[in-house]
Amino acid sequence: MALAVRKDWDTYFMDIAFMASTRSRCPRRHVGAVLVQGKKLLGTAYNGAPMGVPDCSEAGCMIVEEFAPAPSGEPGVMVKKERCIRTIHAEQNLLLFTDRIDREGSTVYVTDQPCWTCANMLANSGIVEIVFHRGYPKDHDKVSALMAERRIVFRTIPDYAPPQDTEVKDAD
Ligand SMILES: [Zn+2]
């Protein structure tokens, strides 16, 4: 076996976010997020029910239906989607479990592009950069606009591939 290529910092922290996401008990969506200051890891989080409350694996997902733009991006075409609202999003848990002072000037690595609510909260959290992997087309335009307005770096890692067995198959 060849010696593994040393990972760059971006890949290293995104891999940790994917590892954190495997702690999620929601069968529909596994999201992980980490807070990084310079090269120092300051917190990890994943989407989950509040402590002491049954999670999706015990109580089932709490599903709401909504209409979202078709994945094809065809204008005016909407598709019905189901979403689980039982969990606190990974980004929100990350904010709940880290200190404001640590967040000032820091970076969040998150497996999925933040939804509008999380993006709004992150924009007010002191962080200056968000790195994500999987897209979230539903909120993409307004979230990108918000980040531009707040001058928060909002980017993906070119050619990134998550570690093996850290992704839920056919989550949507
Ligand atoms: Zn769920």
Ligand SMILES: [Zn+2]
């Ligand atoms: Zn969110």
